[in-house]
Amino acid sequence: xxxxxxxxxxxxxxxxxxxxxLIAAGLSxxxxxxxIVNFAHGEFLMVAMFTSYWAWALWRLDPxxxxxxxxxxxxxxGAATYWGLIRWILxxxxxxxxxxxxxxxxxxRSAAQALWGVDFLVVKSPLAEGRISVGGLFLGLPQLVASVxxxxxxxxxxxxxxxxxxxxxLQATAQDRQAASLMGIDTQRMFALGWGIGAACVGVxxxxxxxxxxxxxxxxxxxxxxxxVAVALGGFGxxxxxxxxxxxxxxxxxxxxxxxxxxxKYAVVFAIYLVVVLWRPxxxxxxx
Amino acid sequence: MTTPLLDIxxxxxxxxxxxxxxxxxxxxxxxxxxxxxxxxxxxxxxxFDLLTGFLAPDAGHIRLDGVxxxxxxxxxxxxxxxxxxxxxLKPFGGMTVLENVMVGAFQNTADxxxxxxxAERALESVGLTDRAHAHARVLSTGQRKRLxxxxxxxxxxxxxxxxxxxxxxxxxxxxxxxxxxRRLHADGTALIVIEHNMRVxxxxxxxxxxxxxxxxxxxxxxxxxTSDARVIEAYLGRAxxx
Amino acid sequence: xRSRLGSVAxxxxxxxxxxxxxxFTLPYPRDVMIRIFLYAMLATAWNVLAGYCxxxxxxxxxxxxxxxxxxTLLLQQDWLGGWASPWVGMALGALLAxxxxxxxxxxxxxxxxxxxxxxxxxxxxxxxxxVINWDAVGGARGLFVPIKxxxxxxxxxxxxxxxxxxxxxxxLLVLAxxxxxxxxxxxxxxxxRAIREDQDAAAALGIPVARYKxxxxxxxxxxxxxxxxxxxxxxxxxxxxxxxxxxxxxxxxLVAVLGGVGTLWGPILGAAILVxxxxxxxxxxxxxxxxxxxxxxxxxxxxxxxxxxxxxxxLLQRGSRRS
Numbered sequence: 009x010x011x012x013x014x015x016x017x018x019x020x021x022x023x024x025x026x027x028x029x030l031i032a033a034g035l036s037x038x039x040x041x042x043x044i045v046n047f048a049h050g051e052f053l054m055v056a057m058f059t060s061y062w063a064w065a066l067w068r069l070d071p072x073x074x075x076x077x078x079x080x081x082x083x084x085x086g087a088a089t090y091w092g093l094i095r096w097i098l099x100x101x102x103x104x105x106x107x108x109x110x111x112x113x114x115x116x117r118s119a120a121q122a123l124w125g126v127d128f129l130v131v132k133s134p135l136a137e138g139r140i141s142v143g144g145l146f147l148g149l150p151q152l153v154a155s156v157x158x159x160x161x162x163x164x165x166x167x168x169x170x171x172x173x174x175x176x177x178l179q180a181t182a183q184d185r186q187a188a189s190l191m192g193i194d195t196q197r198m199f200a201l202g203w204g205i206g207a208a209c210v211g212v213x214x215x216x217x218x219x220x221x222x223x224x225x226x227x228x229x230x231x232x233x234x235x236x237v238a239v240a241l242g243g244f245g246x247x248x249x250x251x252x253x254x255x256x257x258x259x260x261x262x263x264x265x266x267x268x269x270x271x272x273k274y275a276v277v278f279a280i281y282l283v284v285v286l287w288r289p290x291x292x293x294x295x296x
Numbered sequence: 297m298t299t300p301l302l303d304i305x306x307x308x309x310x311x312x313x314x315x316x317x318x319x320x321x322x323x324x325x326x327x328x329x330x331x332x333x334x335x336x337x338x339x340x341x342x343x344f345d346l347l348t349g350f351l352a353p354d355a356g357h358i359r360l361d362g363v364x365x366x367x368x369x370x371x372x373x374x375x376x377x378x379x380x381x382x383x384x385l386k387p388f389g390g391m392t393v394l395e396n397v398m399v400g401a402f403q404n405t406a407d408x409x410x411x412x413x414x415a416e417r418a419l420e421s422v423g424l425t426d427r428a429h430a431h432a433r434v435l436s437t438g439q440r441k442r443l444x445x446x447x448x449x450x451x452x453x454x455x456x457x458x459x460x461x462x463x464x465x466x467x468x469x470x471x472x473x474x475x476x477x478r479r480l481h482a483d484g485t486a487l488i489v490i491e492h493n494m495r496v497x498x499x500x501x502x503x504x505x506x507x508x509x510x511x512x513x514x515x516x517x518x519x520x521x522t523s524d525a526r527v528i529e530a531y532l533g534r535a536x537x538x
Numbered sequence: 539x540r541s542r543l544g545s546v547a548x549x550x551x552x553x554x555x556x557x558x559x560x561x562f563t564l565p566y567p568r569d570v571m572i573r574i575f576l577y578a579m580l581a582t583a584w585n586v587l588a589g590y591c592x593x594x595x596x597x598x599x600x601x602x603x604x605x606x607x608x609x610t611l612l613l614q615q616d617w618l619g620g621w622a623s624p625w626v627g628m629a630l631g632a633l634l635a636x637x638x639x640x641x642x643x644x645x646x647x648x649x650x651x652x653x654x655x656x657x658x659x660x661x662x663x664x665x666x667x668x669v670i671n672w673d674a675v676g677g678a679r680g681l682f683v684p685i686k687x688x689x690x691x692x693x694x695x696x697x698x699x700x701x702x703x704x705x706x707x708x709x710l711l712v713l714a715x716x717x718x719x720x721x722x723x724x725x726x727x728x729x730x731r732a733i734r735e736d737q738d739a740a741a742a743l744g745i746p747v748a749r750y751k752x753x754x755x756x757x758x759x760x761x762x763x764x765x766x767x768x769x770x771x772x773x774x775x776x777x778x779x780x781x782x783x784x785x786x787x788x789x790x791x792l793v794a795v796l797g798g799v800g801t802l803w804g805p806i807l808g809a810a811i812l813v814x815x816x817x818x819x820x821x822x823x824x825x826x827x828x829x830x831x832x833x834x835x836x837x838x839x840x841x842x843x844x845x846x847x848x849x850x851x852x853l854l855q856r857g858s859r860r861s
Binding site: 372375386398403411 | 729731734735736738740741742744745746747800
């Protein structure tokens, strides 16, 4: 284990961490709005990745080119999920809420499998290809683009939430649903918007990931678990917190794999989740 | 002089920069009924949470029958004979009224039949017998308050803490509740009652503790405390004090 | 009045269940029934923790796997020499599962709600990953149960016919239901339900909440492990994919949720619907059968959670109350 390998690992964990952060941000946004964990978040990611894949397979569109399409599609998917499913269970018992999005996850995953099989698909020769060398370290160009893109999307999200009127309305709804509606904010629309934006975040992440990651129906599973961990670490509902948390998850994954065993890297991530969430239930930055 | 049932000395609780309870000290004798008054934010519910183990004090002593109970879990304190109701009611919504009270009764027996009998007695004493098989979630506010009391009573507490039992109850219901509290007191249970309704406090308390901004500002018989200048100022502002 | 009708119905069903293999002698229908019994039993076990006590575990496969692996390893490795019997393995598996549940529960029960559910998923994933990478217990390749002939109850193996398996599965289900029913009527059952409804109010009434949650967990885990051993002795092969996956945890939940969480009959109803449904989709849709029955499961879960989270039992009760 040389210093170089370690450093390489750290950088790579950092880069992936930014992508995890974007995925987690969407999840955190939704939870902050209505205290519902979207157990289908990983499957939204899977849909985004498949969208990018098919845009390439059918029309030869590079994932970066089809990214706006993917984002729009995912936004619609998120808002439609709210309108068709979540709207009915806002005040239902927690069991019902957990199972509603769980059911959606199972449905999406197996529909993908039924439609496209279980094969691992890959986008060949994307625009961002190859490696670049920075100070002796090798960074894969797709990974670099993905992490920069994720960071940009994250910044965009943060700007939207804290600087635009709609974003502030969203925050107000998250903090106090009744007060917000008394002030004339249409909470139903806010919720649908929240779901749409949360899904759109995943849309960006999925489009970026499809440049270098295998695309298959089960791909959402691991990412969603990592996203839960990041959201819990950052504090449920705390969107800026997920940036740090996502990076932490990315680093733990890589370092766990390097220092303990590659096969156990996810186990290490989950173990860290358990440790953090027990020591500080509100996460590193949350306020319970 | 016998040991008081409850001895609170110098109890302090802070939440970050906010001091919710500061150096609270008073005693409750066996079978005594003490009223606690104070404007919102005075720290009354925090005090109840400290007494029943939902919070641990940062300083001070809380002794039940001479034995310290500070820092014990709520269920441990309950088993030592302290019962309570919650200001924000907590019925077991998915269970029937009778089943709710049986949960309390099970503290003193493991036999479902005995628990049932005890629960029926408790329901009778609060006047909810006719609603025994209704689900708790369909009860009105006044009925829920009675249910909470019955549930706590079924544990046969030596000290019962009642948190704002007249809150949200319409005028017609109040005399019945007051009568209920009087009967409990007559049976020998010690009571600490948080109340906003001054007439109720005057009518039932042997002594009153007045809290303001986390501190005790007056202790004594009801008439004395409610005419205390500091108490009047706390509730109504300086213009109304003598 | 209604409960007497319920008891009569129960006895009639039991009689029908006992007579079933005498009428249906082919292996296939018996196999379907065995799987219905197995899932109903697992869902009943899950129900003790999640339905009655309100702790939604999404990682229950861990205990199923513990049962399966314990009994199989015992047979394979011959640790206890002459005492290596699957029945001993079954008892040991249940004990180990109960123990494991206490270790898991101690940290995990400090969490509530969604945090708890996610933590159970995390635990399930960790355990599955560890077993996949642990060669001493077979790793990803899995373990074969040593075949012993002739068929015997002592060896818990029957190759000529499924009849004895059928009655064992039925017995396990009856055991699980019996335990479940006994709990509901006892102080423990009342305490479980109080914890489910409002933990703080429960504590204020003298209930040591953590202790009772652990108790629910232990009972649930032990019963689930019994099913794991049965599965191993029925299928003769186990691996992480078949006895430890998240999909198994989900399926067990679904059976209980569809039928009615927190009810005695719910798990049986749920299994009676889902197992044949799985068979129908598998037969109808051939190669993609596996994915399609999951598509239907997904839809079902969504519909149930939106329309009637109380499951079929709640629908039936609403119907009878109106009439």
